[in-house]
Amino acid sequence: MDTGSPRPDFRLLFRNDSAVSVSPPALAEQLWKGLAGPGRFKLRRQKAGRVLRKPSHYARHYEGCTAVLCTKHGKEAAIAPPLRAMLGLAVYVPAGMDTDILGTFTGEIERVGTPLEVVIRKARMGMDATGLPFGLASEGSFGPDPRIPFIPVHHELLVFVDEQRQLQVVEQLVTNRTNYGHSTAASLEDLAAFLDRAGFPSHALVVRPNTGPETQLLYKGLRTVGALEEALRECVSVSDDGLARVETDMRAHMNPLRLAVLRRLAFRLGCRLRTQCPSCGSPGWGVVDVIKGLPCEQCGYPTELVSELVEACPCCAYRRNRPRDDGRRTASAGDCPRCNP
Secondary structure (H helix, E strand, O other): OOOOOOOOOEEEEOOOOOEEEEOOHHHHHHHHOOOOOOOOOEEEEOOOOOOOOOOOOEOOOOOOOEEEEOOOOOOHHHHHHHHHHHHOOEEEOOOOOOHHHHOOOOOOOOOOOOHHHHHHHHHHHHHHHHOOOEEEEEEEEEEEOOOOOOOEEEEEEEEEEEOOOOEEEEEEEEEOOOOOOEEEEOOHHHHHHHHHHHOOOOOOEEEEEOOOOOOOOOEEEEOOHHHHHHHHHHHHHHOOOOOEEEEEOOOHHHOHHHHHHHHHHHHHHHHHHHEEOOOOOOEOOEEEEEEEOOEEOOOOOEOOOEEEEEEEOOOOOOEEEEEOOOOOOOEOHHHOOOOOO
């Protein structure tokens, strides 16, 4: 029987006890999937009439505002829902923005500058085109993990530029959860193991000749066996060594694993923009650096593990250190260069 009582909302609760209401439940589940790291968030159904405490440093500075997201690769599908739910911020994607002029994964156009420089340039490109004072952009980099070179690593940056307050907030994530890789093949049969690792066909592929003057020939966004076979035949026929180079397509709209990373980053950015600086009240307070040197539990020698987190404001010079989130105060002897050289 319908009693007329309001339907409970889902609440996303944060460590600082702030909360954001998410309705309908389907959107809550969408935000929850892949966005929350272990122990960072919990999903709770709020009963009618219950009001959860909001800390004094929580604010929705961007309620009702619109930010331009400079992309041509469908990143709004991952970035817009968390920012809308957490901040009340609408995300607008203008048509005809050619972000490839800043660089491409496949190398036709070289990326000039550091990833941070490029991502800020990209955000401002959208702001200049639309006249909006708020801009968003992301930039991904892929390659071998410097610690374990045979494992690929994904480094993603997400930036928010606020021209009114003269601030920019950058969130980043480094993860080995990526399908980044490549292989060479003369036929489809040679690619069986690689296709499985790459997540084909849900994750698209890029094919080009492996060697020779025709390496400019390029097929992107391949998601069917038929299209892949045709690209292989064409590239093998013009390659000097009779092989095609097959790569993972790392563009966001062709790579669900990358979209999942962008969703997580959007959630983190939302947390930052919800949080005011305890000194000047500007949005964007959060972790910007770490201090290594967690002492060994046996000898007390400083290790390479993180000891403290550095929080800072993007507007004023105020910053402070705080302990690790997991409460850990010592490192195991196995992580100590003195006990375990």
